[in-house]
Amino acid sequence: VNPHEAVMADITAMIRAILDVSADLGPEITAEATFFEDLGMASIDLAALGGRVYSQYGRSVNFAAFFAELDVDSISQLRVGDVVDYIVTSTAKKASLT
């Protein structure tokens, strides 16, 4: 399985859970979708997503560090694909270390 596709599926499920919407009712979740404008999420939803990512992927993916390096404008324009890329890169790094 392509790691991007697998992570995208995980993230999509997490976003639906946070927004409390089912697959057929919620907004279309694509790699290009922005969290704030397209998906209607708020900053607290991003933080909650960080918590879910931590539960699923463990210490290898540090969302708080990812956010800490972004300014307010970058966070407001963040796309689902950016997060997926970060997770794929982080988990690949872990695999190469172990």
Add this chain to the structure above:
Amino acid sequence: MIQVNGLSLHIEQLDPGDAVSKRDASATVPAPVGTVVLLHGLAVGSLATWYLTLANSFAQAGLRVIMYDLRGHGHSERPTTGYRLDDHVDDLEALLTGLAIASPVHLIGVSYGGTIAFGYALRHPGNVAGVAAIESVPMTARWSSWLAANVDAGSGTPAVSAGFGMALPPRVRKAAEQLAAETTLRQDVLASRVSSEQEFAALDMPVFCIYGGDSSLSGMAHYVEQMFQRARSVVLPGQRHTILIDDPLTVGKLLMSWLCQDCGVPLRSSSP
């Protein structure tokens, strides 16, 4: 989520190891050098205020980091009543008890989160190693009067923000108005028990206050610094009430140096 006083509160935590993992995922989690509890502000805040700014820096410095959404805020449960200062202090006490935190913690609050931190320190001084507050004032009669004068009789919270000179994004404003409409938040804040300056003066832990020079609270710096035995304050020129969001780097440096120098926490160097 964590169950606290019959409510479900949204909590997020970072261990010192979370930051280490960025360099070496196989590293073992080091023992924390201390615990910080980060408190957000009223109505327009959530734990994201911290999660998206300084939470990681604290973890990187070797601290265990605890953040939660206050009742009614973020993803926490929203009861219609119970928003007096003492209710928030009760929640924090129940949360720390629930997490079995044995050693005294450092409380760092922004805006009303700082007011909660001071309120907690007053009621549970033995549990608190230090209090840092950003754009915040303890709940004295003077602060209560300021709030009363700046909370409008109608919807409440957005007018408080107007008092701080903040222009809120429409979505944030709407969420704050909804919170004010659905709960007794406004009445409860104003009905909160006040404590005297003398009561706060009895506290002997290190206190640190940061204000924005362009904030309507900058005049409180001297008042708060004089109130405590071991307080220090900094006013950052040109900054507003939203200083943590606007300049997390500077605020982070100030808080780290306070933790290190005033509180004696053996922080780890953040350089690799």
